[in-house]
Structures are given as C-alpha cells and as structure tokens.
Amino acid sequence: MSATFASPDDDTIPLHIIAADDMDAWRAEQSEDTLAWIDANGFVGRIGQTLLIPGPGGRPVMAIAGFGTGEKRARGRFHLAAAAARLPKATYRIVSGLPDDRAEREALGWLLSAYKFDHYIQAGEEGAGLVTPEGIDANRITAIAAGEALTRGLINTPSCDMGPAELEDAARDLAARHGATVSVVHGDDLLSENFPLIHTVGRASDRAPRLIDMRWGDAGPAITLVGKGVCFDTGGLNLKPGASMGLMKKDMGGAANVLGLAHMIMATALNVRLRVLIPAVENAVSGNAFRPGDILPSRKGLSVEINNTDAEGRLVLADALTFAQEEDPDLIISMATLTGAARVAVGPDLAPFFCDDEGFARALETAAVQTDDPVWRMPFHTPYESMIEPGIADLDNAPKGGFAGSITAALFLRRFVSTSTYAHFDVYGWNPADAPARPKGGTGQATRALLDLIRDKSSA
Template sequence: MPQTFADPAAASIPLHVISEEQLENWLSEQPERNRSWLKAQGFTGALGQAVTLPDDEGGIALAAIGFGTEKARKRGRFHLAAAAPKLPEGVYKIASGLEQTVAENECLGWLLAGYRFDRYSKQSPLQAELVAPDSVDVKKIEARAAGETLTRDLINTPASDMGPPDLELAARDLAKQHNARITVTTGEDLLTQNFPMIHTVGRAADRAPRLIDMRWGSNGPKLTLVGKGVCFDTGGLNLKPGASMGLMKKDMGGAAAVLGLAHMIMATGLGVQLRVLIPAVENSVSGNAFRPGDILTSRKGLTVEINNTDAEGRLVLADALALADEESPDQIISMATLTGAARVAVGPDLAPYFSDDAGFVSALETAAVAQDDPVWRLPFHDPYEPMIEPGIADLDNAPKGGFAGCITAALFLRRFVTQSPYAHFDIYGWQPADAPARQKGGVGQATRALHAALTPLLNL
C-alpha cells in the first residue's frame, strides 16, 4: 500500500529540522536539560541524525533531525527520508527548520521511505508517520507517492507473476480506479489490426503478446504516453549471457513508469486527454522466434532488418508510436529501459532523454531541478542517421560498431513519429543500492519531473 500522510488531527510530536549552521542558535533557545541531552547523544545536526528528547512522563517531548550543511545536501536528496527510519513509532509534525521551498520534496521522500515490496516476504514497516505541513499540497504529493509505488511494485514483481496478461491486469485496475477506458489487442489479432512487429517479438512466448490502449479525459490537450512492456527479455535467439539476463524482469520498466505517471495525472485531475499505449510482450526462445537477418515490415510501412534479436524493445515501441502519431496528439512521450549505452553514459541515477522541442526541454529541466528528479538531455544527432540505414531495408535495429547506441536507438524511434512533438526517455528503472527514499529495486525516473512539467508545457 502507498504511504500517506498522518491525520492532522492526531496527537503529534514536534519535529525540529536542524542544519549544522542553525544548531548553535537553535540550542540557545532550548532549556539546559535539552542541550545536555543532545550533547550526550552526540547530536551535531549532521545529515541523517535523528534524536528524540524525553518528557517528564517518560514519553517523547520532541524530536530533532539533522539537516547537515548546504554542501552535504547537494550530494544527495530526500534528507528527511534518511532520518525517518531512525525515529521510534509515533506521529510527527514539523515544528521548525524546514524551508517551504524544499518542504514538498522532503515530505514526499518521507512517504517514499515507507515503501516496502512485501508481496513475497514480510517487511518491517516505517514506524514514524508524518503530518503534512500546511504549505504542502497533500493531494499532489500523495498522488506522486502512489504513482511511484505502482511503478516500483510492477518492476519488482518477477516475470513469473508479471507477464503480459498481468501487466494488462495492472492497467485494467488503474483504468477502473480512475474511470478510464481500455482496450487490448492480443495474439493473432495484432496481425489483423496491423501491429506486426509487436506480434513478431512476442510470438515465441507461451503468454501472448498484446497492445494495451488506455484513454482518460475528454477535454484539453492530447497527451500520449508509450511505455515499453517487455516483461522478460532473454535476448531471443541472440541469447543474453546469464549475468545480463538476471535483471530482465525490469525490462517492462518503461510501461511501469508510464502507468505510474498516468496515475499522477489522473489522481490530480490534470486537464488533458490522456492516452497510454503499452506493447506488452516476452522476448522468448522457441521454434517460431524471429531470427537475425529477418526483415520485418512495421505498422508505418518502414522495413526493418533484424541484426540482433536482443534489440527488440525499439521494435514493439515502433508500432505503438506509429499508432500514437496517427492521432497527431499535442505531445508524445515514450519511456523505455532501452539501451545499456544510456547507463554507461550517465549511470543509474539520471534519466537520459531526447527532445528537439525547446519548450519541452525548458519545462522539463526546470521541473526536474524543482522536483529532485534528475534528467540529462542527449541529442537526436542527425549525422548519425546513416548508421540506422542498412541498405537492404529502410532501418537497422542494431547498428554495428558499438558507437552511440542510445542515440541510434532514439533516432530509430523518431522515424515512427512524423506529425507530433516527441520526447523519448531511455531510463534504467532500477536502484542498485539502498538510498534515502529509494530502496534497492525498481524505481521511477523522470515521472515526477514530467508530472510537474506538463502544466507549463501544455498550458494547463
């Protein structure tokens, strides 16, 4: 269950957020017994410290959390989340020290620190609850926390329980929650409905491939989100080695991200006509798996030479993007765990994205900083276009040479969007080690930034 704020009417413990620079002044305002207690506990205001002070009845009179120095805070994010697990059970209300400019992100971090993936084993819950400060938009922050929780749960669930039918069920549950409309094209119907590459990539699996199409809203700008839903990627006949296959349950991270973002949009009632497209497949090995050297014809009519069956994500996205573009929406955004090259370039914490739209870039970059949701722009570099043109077909799904892999993948996808503004995110979708508010495992990237950017971008 997603974490929510505590009832503001509940009895609460005053919580003071104290930076190292503020410590001396704050201590000067405290009674001697508090100063002595804090000194005995070694409280210096360093990031992540958490101390409670007793009252005369043996309860908790107040709590103090260290907020470090400005330099230390710049090295990370969600600093209250680092301290929240160290507090004893109780309801806490911030009494001083947290500036309004950072309150929403810090409070969101507290909620995210309570995330537990407990489907298969019992997890100890976060004991400390937080009352939202008056300055915080509770509905918005809880919607973002719930969207992130959905994304994490979907990514963390193994492919044994998160195949294409299960991803469809998750989308249907979300549609039901928000009174959205949903249709699904499955199996051989993909061929009759002209989604040949989605069918080709997923036909070797026991669980049939499908295209999930969800719509919500009837007024406002048209926004279409497209998420890669490869529920497990063996690499196909270009079989991955074991070390590379171990995390492939997360190869539907793009689908998980757009579903989480869709929840944020619908729960906060943004005035858009939202469409979510998810090609959901497994890239498996069997006698009818597609082969290196095959040439496929896409929904758009472009032919694609298959030079590596492990570059399958761009194939299923291509058919979905072509469908999205046929409506000429005001903005198309794709999200996918697409290339290892993106991870080599920027690591797991940054979300690389591609856009040639100055307005989109400005809105996103501003929102990413404000939301502590970092992104990094990479180029649709036109001089690399010949790298994805093999000669025998219109496009090559896996250019040789090893250069600029994430850029050539983005250029490939851009060929299928000709009528609408387009941005592509090549996310990792995985937190490799525990960090404040981001436990090891599946994680959303760029979705909070996008949620915040949509209002200025689409003039909502």
C-alpha cells in the same frame, strides 16, 4: 504499498529539523537538560541523524532531525527521508526548520521512504508517520507517492507474476480506479490489426503479446504516453548471458513508468486528453522466435533488418509510436529501459532524454530541478542516421560497431513519429543501492518532472 500523511493525535511528537549550519542558534534556545542529552548522544545535525528528547517522565517531548550543511544537501536529495527511515514508529509533526521552498519535496520524500516491496514476505511494522506539513497540497503529494509506488511495485514483481496478461490487469485496475477506458489487441489479432513488430517479438512465448490502449479525459492537450512493456527479455536467439538476464524483470520499466505517471495525471485531475499505449510482450526463445538477419515489416511500412534479437524494445515501440502518431497528438512521450549505452553514459540516477523541441527540453530541465527528479538531455544527432540504414532494408535495429547506442536507438524511434512533439526517455528503472526515499529496486524516473511540465501545459 504507498503511504499517506498521518492524522494528528494526542501522542503526536513535535519534530524540529535542524541544519548543521543552524545548530548553534537552535541550541541557544534550549534548556540545559536538553543540551546535555543532545551532547551525550552526539547529535550535530548531520543528514539522517535523529534523536528523541525525553521529558521528566521519560516520554519524548520532541524529536530532532539533522538537515546537514548546504554543501552536503547539494550532493543529494530527500534529506528528511534519511531521518524518517531512522525515527521510531510514532506520528510526528514538523514545527520548525523545514524550508518553505523545500517543504513539498521533503514531505514527498518522507512518503516515498515508507515504500516496501513486501508482497512475498511477512509485512514488517509500519514506520514513522508524518502529519501534513503546513502549506503543501497533501492530495497532490499523496498522488505522486502512490504513482511512484505503483511503478516500483510493477518493476519489482518477478516475471513469473508479471507477464503481458498481468501488465494488462494492472492497466485495467488503474483505469477502473479513475474512470478511464481500456482496449487491448491480443495475440494473432496483432497481425490482422497491423502490429507486425509487436507480434513478431512476442510470438515465441506462450504468454500472448498484446497492445494495451488506455484513454482518459475529453478536454485539453492530447498527450500520449508510450511505455516499453517487455515483461522479460531473454535476448531471444541472441541469448543474454546469465548475469545480464538477472534483472530482466525490469525490462517493462518503461510501461511501469508511464502507468505511474498516468496515475499522477488522473489523480490530480489535469486538464488533458491522456492516452497510454503499452506493447506488452515476452522476448522468449522457441522454434518460431524471430532470427538475426530477418527483415520485418512495421506498421508504418518501413522494413527493419534484424541484426540482434536482443534489440527488441525499439521494435515493439515502433509499432506503438506509429499508432500514437496516427491521431496526431500534441505530445508523444516514450519511456523505455532501452539501452545499456544510456546507463553507461549517465549512470542509474539520471534519466537521459531526447527531444528536438527546445521549449519542451528547457521546461523539462527546469521541472527536473524543482522536483528533485534529475534528467539529462541527449542529442538526436542527425549525422548518425546513416548508422541505422543497412542498405537492404529501411532500418537496422542494431547497428554494428558499438558506437552511440542510445542515440542510434532514439534515432530509430524518431523515424516513427512525424508531426507531434516527441520526447524519448531511455531510463534504467532500477536503484542498485539504497538511498534516502529510494530503496534498492525498481524506481520511477522523470515522471515527477513530466507531471509538472504536463500540468503547466494543461493550464496554459
């Protein structure tokens, strides 16, 4: 579920946002009764603190929410969301204290904090509602929140209900909502249509593999988003241990991210020619599963030696990236829950990305700061190319030695893009613990930053 801004009514409660640094100045303007109530409840303006101020009849006449100190704000994001989660159910209207330069981000955080994955349980009570703050683009913020909710919902859905067919349904539903078109290559047709790696990875499952191709827009820069759609990853014959398999419903997080980003792009009507490609498979175990030591053909004609069947994401992406490059778009972006090495390098909160285009990288890093959507640039370190060249095939899908796993995976993918500007995101797609506006579970990463960057490209 996603949230929208509330409509004001007679019961709307004025909300004052108070930074701890500004507490004395705000207190100087309040009545003795209000100050006594604040002191009795220990409100000092910490991030996440909230308090309703009662009037003579006991009904609240205002609410206050802490905004912390500058030092504390610098260590986190979505500070108003921390208060939104604690305010009683009501409709609130911000009347003071929201910095102009943070208004859109904090309003978005409020909407993001309303997300709950309640598909399998009795839905709980809705939380606090917010009247659209002055000076923000409500339609844009709502579209971003809805895109993030789409991403979260897809990742959070267990694989029993989110296989390749259901992922296709999600893409078709999104396309129908925005007037986009979808074509899909299914099952053994992948072989006749020359997608051998996608077919090989998905053939062991009784849930047919497929390549989903969505298109929208007929003017502006051509932008192709490619998302890894491994709906469950057992590891194949290189079977994962049980502890590592527990979160593998999120291995289609790249696909969920690009679908969420696609919604944001279409809902805000950016002037782009958008294409979304999702190789959707389940990496299962059966008698016809691909094996360690196999040498497989790819759509591009490069041969790939399989040294680990658990490095399957880069295989399905390779065919999809080749297909994307055949139209020579202005920009190709791949997003994938690809390597544990990326998570070890930067943790779950940062989205590592690889790109050779300095202008793109700088613009993305700027957008990431402006949108509270952190990214970290990683190197396409060309000297490591030899690590993905096994000698008996063109490429190795899983170099031995354990060094630079995220980099070698990115270098592998780069072999399938030749002329377009290319950026690869090795996302984690999961919040391991609750945080303001980011509940534990599936999450979008780098999509808001990419939306800002694409918006700028579309209007240039």
